[in-house]
Amino acid sequence: MTAADGGGAGDATAWAAVYLAHRRALTAYALALTGSADDAADLIQDVLVSLLARPRECRAPRAFLLGCLRNRAIDLRRRAAARPARPPPETAGVEPVFLSSDADDMAVRETVMRVQAALRAAPPTQREVIVLKIWGELTFAEIAELLARPQGSVASDYARGLAGLRAVLTAEETHAAQS
Amino acid sequence: MQPNPETDELAALLAGLPRIELGPAREARILAALQRAAAPRGRWWVRGVPLWQAAAACVAVAGLTAAAFWTTVPRATGDRIGDPSPRLEAGAGDAPVVVRLDAPVFSHRSRPPPIDVSRWRLLGPDP
Numbered sequence: 001m002t003a004a005d006g007g008g009a010g011d012a013t014a015w016a017a018v019y020l021a022h023r024r025a026l027t028a029y030a031l032a033l034t035g036s037a038d039d040a041a042d043l044i045q046d047v048l049v050s051l052l053a054r055p056r057e058c059r060a061p062r063a064f065l066l067g068c069l070r071n072r073a074i075d076l077r078r079r080a081a082a083r084p085a086r087p088p089p090e091t092a093g094v095e096p097v098f099l100s101s102d103a104d105d106m107a108v109r110e111t112v113m114r115v116q117a118a119l120r121a122a123p124p125t126q127r128e129v130i131v132l133k134i135w136g137e138l139t140f141a142e143i144a145e146l147l148a149r150p151q152g153s154v155a156s157d158y159a160r161g162l163a164g165l166r167a168v169l170t171a172e173e174t175h176a177a178q179s
Numbered sequence: 180m181q182p183n184p185e186t187d188e189l190a191a192l193l194a195g196l197p198r199i200e201l202g203p204a205r206e207a208r209i210l211a212a213l214q215r216a217a218a219p220r221g222r223w224w225v226r227g228v229p230l231w232q233a234a235a236a237c238v239a240v241a242g243l244t245a246a247a248f249w250t251t252v253p254r255a256t257g258d259r260i261g262d263p264s265p266r267l268e269a270g271a272g273d274a275p276v277v278v279r280l281d282a283p284v285f286s287h288r289s290r291p292p293p294i295d296v297s298r299w300r301l302l303g304p305d306p
């Protein structure tokens with residue numbers, strides 16, 4: 001997509017279409033960054049409106065928007081801490097709050113809660129890579145560019161994170177089966 | 180990265196878990212904000228022009244006006260607006276004073292050259 005023709009109704013329509021096409025990934029990541037649906041909506045709105053004011057070339061809109069969400073969330077967090085000179089945090093501090101535990105199926109609800117607990121126990125860098133890969137639906141190359149890290153390191157974090165997740169989930173299942 | 184069936188299976192399981200959605204109201208608010216931001220701006224006085232920009236514009240306009248005034252309005256020798264009017268010299272009486280200007284002092288676009296009026300005197304009757 002090209003959004004470099006100047007802000008206007010055309011751009012608004014284009015960004016609205018991008019939002020609607022990728023809203024599940026954007027919502028999941030915004031929720032993971034902010035922790036609440038209202039703040040996530042504000043974050044998404046803030047980013048989309050700011051893109052209208054400063055049009056730019058954009059070839060991979062989903063990855064670009066996820067990157068914008070991350071940067072904006074870090075900005076807001078830094079501003080809230082009122083310490084502008086502080087170096088940027090290592091991760092954006094994503095939390096698995098975008099998973100819904102209101103499912104009708106009891107088994108699904110339990111799985112969601114176990115996954116949330118396991119993700120919270122994972123190291124923050126691995127957690128962020130897993131969220132971006134699975135729920136943000138990005139490639140390793142896109143994640144590496146977004147996080148400004150080597151692609152091999154990102155892929156390794158993903159593999160280690162999922163292995164840890166599997167170990168925790170398996171141990172919990174075994175424990176539940178024994179009790 | 181080599182494909183790993185166990186990893187892929189777990190990733191598929193995770194991706195299939197139910198997620199929280201923003202809901203139609205919040206999504207409508209986002210889209211409305213986009214449309215609002217893209218809409219043409221209103222009249223200039225409701226655009227929220229910053230005070231410092233308005234003040235800078237006023238100062239610039241005042242400066243340009245003053246510069247135009249001082250460089251284009253012809254004035255007499257060295258006087259300034261607000262200076263007291265010259266008094267009649269002793270002996271001049273009520274006789275009309277006729278002054279002949281040999282130099283086009285009022286035709287300059289810029290500031291006219293100073294004229295020494297100390298040597299001016301009354302002329303005789305016009306031939």
